[in-house]
Amino acid sequence: QVQLQESGPGLVKPSETLSLTCAVSGYSISSGYYWGWIRQPPGKGLEWIGYIYHSGSTYYNPSLKSRVTISFDTSKNQFSLKLTSLTAADTAVYYCARRWDLVQFDPWGQGTLVTVSS
Amino acid sequence: QSVLTQPPSVSGAPGQRVTISCTGGSSNIGAGYDVHWYQQLPGTAPKLLIYVNSNRPSGVPDRFSGSKSGTSASLAITGLQAEDEADYYCQSYDSSLSGSRVVFGGGTKLTVL
Numbered sequence: 717q718v719q720l721q722e723s724g725p726g727l728v729k730p731s732e733t734l735s736l737t738c739a740v741s742g743y744s745i746s747s748g749y750y751w752g753w754i755r756q757p758p759g760k761g762l763e764w765i766g767y768i769y770h771s772g773s774t775y776y777n778p779s780l781k782s783r784v785t786i787s788f789d790t791s792k793n794q795f796s797l798k799l800t801s802l803t804a805a806d807t808a809v810y811y812c813a814r815r816w817d818l819v820q821f822d823p824w825g826q827g828t829l830v831t832v833s834s
Numbered sequence: 835q836s837v838l839t840q841p842p843s844v845s846g847a848p849g850q851r852v853t854i855s856c857t858g859g860s861s862n863i864g865a866g867y868d869v870h871w872y873q874q875l876p877g878t879a880p881k882l883l884i885y886v887n888s889n890r891p892s893g894v895p896d897r898f899s900g901s902k903s904g905t906s907a908s909l910a911i912t913g914l915q916a917e918d919e920a921d922y923y924c925q926s927y928d929s930s931l932s933g934s935r936v937v938f939g940g941g942t943k944l945t946v947l
Contacts, residue, residue, distance in 0.1 A: 761939070764936035779935075819867070827879050
């Protein structure tokens with residue numbers, strides 16, 4: 717079955733850029749679907765960040781659009797998130813997930829906690 | 835402040851029925867966009883529980899059901915079990931003059947008494 721696994725630094729300094737990777741197994745990401753990122757600040761709810769279609773088209777949350785880039789590395793069957801100009805408000809568990817045609821997300825990765833602190 | 839509004843908490847005794855509401859507006863649920871529900875057990879990633887308003891993925895017990903009407907949706911859980919204690923989130927899509935985006939409810943914590 718399809719499985720997703722996030723990886724990246726657990727601690728990033730304010731004003732720096734966060735780079736996360738989501739490795740996908742069990743399906744070739746260039747074959748179909750959207751592939752997305754969602755985050756959850758500690759003790760809070762879920763916030764959609766954006767997703768990328770298998771064709772390469774990207775869609776971002778308007779509130780984060782100026783700071784977000786999502787891209788593919790099809791040779792490694794993974795996709796990535798870059799978030800610039802970090803502040804403490806970006807501290808969260810970051811999840812990657814597959815988005816289906818009717819905009820539901822399934823499955824999700826286990827999540828990775830990113831703390832923004834000096 | 836979430837675009838979709840859920841009660842912060844609900845509770846029920848084992849065996850009882852509980853419902854969780856998800857209220858949106860004319861730019862999301864009321865515009866015809868589908869509603870999906872997720873269950874997040876403590877310390878784990880969200881898991882798809884109900885998709886496209888009322889459909890259960892394979893493996894989800896039929897104790898869980900969803901419905902949608904107008905600008906709102908609901909998740910019902912019957913025969914409550916201790917293992918149902920979790921956070922539940924609704925999700926839809928919103929399209930307005932300020933842009934289009936995926937939106938989530940603020941989440942509802944279910945406590946099994």
